[in-house]
Amino acid sequence: MEFQRSHRVAEQIHKEVSALLIKGLKDPRVGFVTITAVEVTSDMGLARIFFSAIGSDAEVKNTExxxxxxxxxxxxELAKRLRLRFVPELLFQFDHSLAYGNHIDALLRQVNTEHTDDQDDSGEN
Incomplete structure (x- = not known):
């Protein structure tokens, strides 16, 4: 039961924070940001919000x-929108999984290209 509640709250926080970033946040440091996941502790005291951002390392740090x-x-704003007695503390963390996935994808494409070139050089199809 407790897991389900924290999961539902995480989904609501994800939805509301995403909407607030699009419509309500005026900080020029925050560029194009995507909320990738939200994890709420079982005691509802902390919401860890994972985000991804486009740009250099310095731009990502500035966004953070x-x-x-x-x-x-x-x-x-969450207190106004969600019906909770207590709004969890919010902790933003950069989500490295997308950058890691892009890196792996690039490596696989490179290996595939090299493999194709090797086949073309040897005259095999």
């Missing part, structure tokens, strides 16, 4: 700073 500075605003 902007998100962290927007936490009071986001918590206040």
């Amino acid at each position: 700073k902007g998100l962290k500075s927007s936490v009071p605003f986001l918590r206040r």
Whole structure:
């Protein structure tokens, strides 16, 4: 039962924070950001929000700073939108899984291209 509740709250936080980032956040440091996942602890005290952003490492760090500075605003807005007695603390963390997946994809494409070139050089099809 408790797992289901924290899961439902995580989904609601995901939905609301995504909407707030699109419509309500005016921080110029926060560029194109995607909320990839939200995990809420079983005691509902902490919501870990994973995000991905496009740009260099410096731009991603700047985006993270902007998100962290927007936490009071986001918590206040979540309190208005969600029917919770207590809004969890929000912790933003960069999601490295997308960058890692893109890296693996690029490596696989490179291996495939080299394999195709090797076949073409040897005259095999």
